Amino acid sequence: MIDNGAITVEGIYKVFKKGRSDEVRAVDGISFDIKKGELFGLLGPNGAGKTTLIKCISTLLIPDSGAVRVAGYDIYREPLEVRRHIGVLTGGERSLYWKLNPVENLRYFAALYGVPRKHVGDRIDYLLELMGLTEKAGARVEKLSSGMKQKLSIARVLVHDPPILLVDEPTLGLDPYFARFIRDFVKNELNRKQGKTILLTTHYMDEADELCGRIAFMNRGRIEAMDTPVRLKRSMPQKQVLEIKCQGAIEKEIFDRVPDAAGINITHSDGFVYVRINTDNPEMILSSMIELIQQKTKIFSVRVTAPTLEDVFVDLTGASLRNGK
């Protein structure tokens, strides 16, 4: 048993065969450890290997090599003990029985996790109260909203009161109100108040920045950097970001010949294109950037901001968190 280590991952590899000769290195020699009570974030684009890693830790996938210990238990030799100490929460709606009501769902999962029968009723009442679902206790899950379903999924994960939570994209597909609720709940109730160790995977940089004490950037199966959000942002060589909001089609390659522009990230949101350029001299490159962009698109606004985690990620990997390219 390791006293203060909740999760220890040492050099794990997972390669998937695609056809006869092709293979994908989903997890490529990753090592890290998470201390008890820590809220640790794995940040990376879709396909970075985050979910594969979570599956290895939760014993749903057997790594090709490497060691993983959870709550001091080895995933290969003591998988049942590992599962007893973890709760796995995933985003999306389908992790419950829609034809059952919340009480029936929780009773079933309480049995799966070996909660003593005499405590099940009280535990379910407590969890429904905690999640604000008491009034919906008898309604079929299919009648609940997406946010309520996710609240019930959290109650399901907590039914056996696990010390370690693996939380995979918890706000995926939720409206901003419920996404806010889930973030607050994960941070304040589960981590701060209940002291649970949380491994959170997300591709939302704001979510990771707001919630996590430490973050590991994951890309193409590898960890590119790991530190606190503040230190990661400070580590960026360029201390400022020039952001240009425009509309129209724009290619990254047109900026190749702009001096003093390091990482360039182009994202799309609400019908607009956002071009973010990491730089030490926004004033120096401003005119050339505007000239280049105006040839292709219409500019709506220009501003200089501090780097975000996404800017750090782009600087480190050349990839975008949102599309992984």
Added chain:
Amino acid sequence: MWVVVEEVRKSFKILLAYPVEVVFWIFSPLLWVIPLVFQGKALIGALSSTPFGALAGTDEFIPYVLIGAIISTYMFSAIWSMGNSFRDETYYGTLEHILSSPVRPAYILLGKGLYNSILSTSFVIVQLLICVFIFGLEITLVKVFPIFLFLLLLIAGLYGIGFMAAALTLLIKEAHGVLHMFEYVLFLFSPIRYPVEVNPITRAVSVFIPLTYALIALRGLLLDIEFNFWKNSIILLGIDCALLPLGLLIFHYIEKRTKTRGTLADY
């Protein structure tokens, strides 16, 4: 064992959310029996036949086929319901959550098997009552204990086949074709519709199928046909002792294989 009980409870609650499905399962075995009855009548001009009696031990074609059809409900249930149970969980989105719990999957399958057995038994009782009151089937229910003994021995063996069917579905995901083939093979080599003595190959293969011995015994008990009680029960017990651990072993192997290949929740 609480998890097994909860698995049964959950499965029934989900089933009752689809009432039309319940009606289908009660009547479908009877619906495919009726054409056989008509076919028999058309072929031999009556519902009893001496050559049939020489092979089956009874001249009466209808009771023979009806009991075969009703008892084969257990076989359908083992192959389809247990075979597809993890596929259903994948469809619900709950498979990974079940398999990341500290319960061994065998207990989940056992719960699903128990649910199917209870369901099948209730259907069998309804079907037998329909046969008695509508088709005039004459059965002797004085030997209730031996009937349940043979049903238990049959169900245990079919659980082994159910574990294998579940493993197969976990492995190849869309297993409908293979499960159909599995079902047809069991139909071909078990005395469900006809005595397997009709052909030397069916007779030779049928000795490995638990349904053969269960049908001989249950027809013997329900229709008062002479049979060897001890021989059939001991052979059935022996087949159970082989099939159950073999089914579990195969399921465990396939589960590990899918966890290695990362195809556990694919479907």
